[in-house]
Amino acid sequence: ANGISDLTTLLGFSNNNAMASVKSIYLDLAWNFPSLTDELVNYLSGFLDNGGNLLVAGQDIGWDTWDTSSAANGTAITKAFYTNYMLASFISDGNTANNSLGSNTNDSIFKFVNTSTIVDVFNGNMFPDVIAPVGNGQPIFYYNGNTSKVAGVRVYNSTANSKVVYLGIGIEM
Secondary structure, three states: OOOOOOHHHHHHHHHOOOOOOOOEEEEEOOOOOOOOOHHHHHHHHHHHHOOOEEEEEOOOHHHHHHOOOOOOOOOHHHHHHHHHOOOEEEEEOOOOOOOEEEEOOOOOOOOOOOOEEOOOOOOOOOOOOEEEEOOOOEEEEEEOOEEEEEEEEEEEEOOOOEEEEEEOOOOOO
C-alpha cells in the first residue's frame, strides 16, 4: 500500500502508532522552512533505527539547518540528524549555475541514472544545496559533472539495516 500526506499528518500518524508497517518514507521538503524540525527528526531517527528507509529531498535543507549568516532554523537536534543520519555536511547554498544533475558513474546503484536538467520552479529562487558525504556516506549525484559539487548522498546503515538517500534539490526541480 502507498499513501501521501503532509508533515502534520505524518507526525500525527507517528504519534498514534499508525506507522508500524511503513518501510519507506519519501520526504520532499521542497522549499519549506523550517525544513527539518526537532519533532520530525526525532521521529525519523527512530524510524531509521528500526530499519526504515528514507529518501529526503529539497533545496535549502542544508542552508536552513547550517547557514549562520541567514535566519537558519537549525537546532542541535536537527544538526545531529543531518550529520549522523543523512551523513552529509553542508558546503554552500547553490545557485542557478547548478542546473544539471548527473550521476556518480562509480556508484554501484545510481551510475545508470541519466543526466537531468534542474528546473527553477521557484521563480528565481533556485539554490540547490552543495553538500558532501561524511563517514560512510557515498556521493551519488553531482552538479554539472563537477565532482567537487555533490548534489546527493546515499547511506546504508548495516546495524539498523536502513537506507537514506538525500538530494540537495527538490523532486519537483
